[in-house]
Amino acid sequence: TVLGQHVPAVIKNVTMGEAIKYVSKFITRDDVSATLKETLGLEKETEFEPWLKAVAGNGMDNDQGGPVMRWLMGRRMGMVTARLGGNLTSYFVQLGDSTKLLANESASYLTKELPQAYLDIRRDPKGVIEDIRRLSPNEMRFREENFNREIRDLLTSKDILDESKQRVTEFLMTGFQVMDRLQTFPAWLAKYREGMGAHGDEGQAVREADRLIARTFQAGEARNLSRVMREQGLMKMFTTFQGDANTWYGILSSAFESKNVKRISVGLMAVIAEQMLSSVIRGRIPSDEDKLAGWTLGNVMSAMFNPLGIFGDFADFATKK
Numbered sequence: 001t002v003l004g005q006h007v008p009a010v011i012k013n014v015t016m017g018e019a020i021k022y023v024s025k026f027i028t029r030d031d032v033s034a035t036l037k038e039t040l041g042l043e044k045e046t047e048f049e050p051w052l053k054a055v056a057g058n059g060m061d062n063d064q065g066g067p068v069m070r071w072l073m074g075r076r077m078g079m080v081t082a083r084l085g086g087n088l089t090s091y092f093v094q095l096g097d098s099t100k101l102l103a104n105e106s107a108s109y110l111t112k113e114l115p116q117a118y119l120d121i122r123r124d125p126k127g128v129i130e131d132i133r134r135l136s137p138n139e140m141r142f143r144e145e146n147f148n149r150e151i152r153d154l155l156t157s158k159d160i161l162d163e164s165k166q167r168v169t170e171f172l173m174t175g176f177q178v179m180d181r182l183q184t185f186p187a188w189l190a191k192y193r194e195g196m197g198a199h200g201d202e203g204q205a206v207r208e209a210d211r212l213i214a215r216t217f218q219a220g221e222a223r224n225l226s227r228v229m230r231e232q233g234l235m236k237m238f239t240t241f242q243g244d245a246n247t248w249y250g251i252l253s254s255a256f257e258s259k260n261v262k263r264i265s266v267g268l269m270a271v272i273a274e275q276m277l278s279s280v281i282r283g284r285i286p287s288d289e290d291k292l293a294g295w296t297l298g299n300v301m302s303a304m305f306n307p308l309g310i311f312g313d314f315a316d317f318a319t320k321k
């Protein structure tokens with residue numbers, strides 16, 4: 001057990017130690033720090049160092065505050081397995097993630113590049129997906145293992161005393177990985193092709209496509225999580241199932257910071273579209289046409305809260321009442 005806890009720290013140090021050291025030296029330079037404050041503001045500049053520490057510490061042994069906290073984390077994993085594992089409705093609700101593309105992408109991307117990417121992957125799924133993994137080692141190669149924080153925690157919490165339990169967990173979570181793959185790989189390919197058509201620089205096109213996936217779809221690696229989602233211990237209990245909220249926060253906060261009314265409006269409409277699609281998939285659309293207006297209004301009111309885990313559940317309950 002001790003060896004199993006120590007190995008991730010060794011792997012992290014061997015594979016990333018030098019890079020993390022260089023980044024730390026870079027962001028703490030006086031001239032770089034001053035430039036970041038000038039261009040991004042003091043509030044964002046101060047986030048770089050805790051972000052780097054979270055990336056450096058991710059995957060290393062953490063006692064989670066003692067036996068009580070470890071017990072709570074164990075119950076959290078059980079809750080995640082019970083709510084997500086084998087739940088067909090939860091699998092299909094993930095289709096709503098694609099509505100996030102409406103918030104930032106162009107009409108040409110949505111109507112031309114994206115449909116064509118779906119067609120090409122359908123014709124040769126194995127070959128095209130292998131090409132995408134090769135082109136994108138930083139984002140898409142291990143996408144299935146990293147896209148959701150809760151599933152990532154489950155798949156990396158190896159229990160050497162109960163291998164069968166681990167295998168069952170991996171099987172139950174396969175549905176989420178498949179649903180994510182159906183959306184993110186075509187989205188990445190479409191953005192890559194859009195970039196190649198616009199400027200022809202493959203390296204830049206790959207970075208643009210990687211950025212689209214990291215900022216638009218759920219991403220569970222420490223480098224893509226907000227500070228509240230990176231927190232360990234008790235805070236992690238309260239942020240369970242909030243990966244969607246983490247993504248929406250980034251999309252909407254960026255829209256509001258731009259002060260672009262059109263971009264803000266499109267972002268809010270995308271949130272509402274995802275909420276309504278989720279309700280339809282769950283079979284919550286009323287059969288009575290007279291109740292359709294109330295159902296629509298309820299979805300609009302709860303759209304801002306539903307991604308927020310338990311808070312969204314309370315909001316959903318309130319709107320129904």
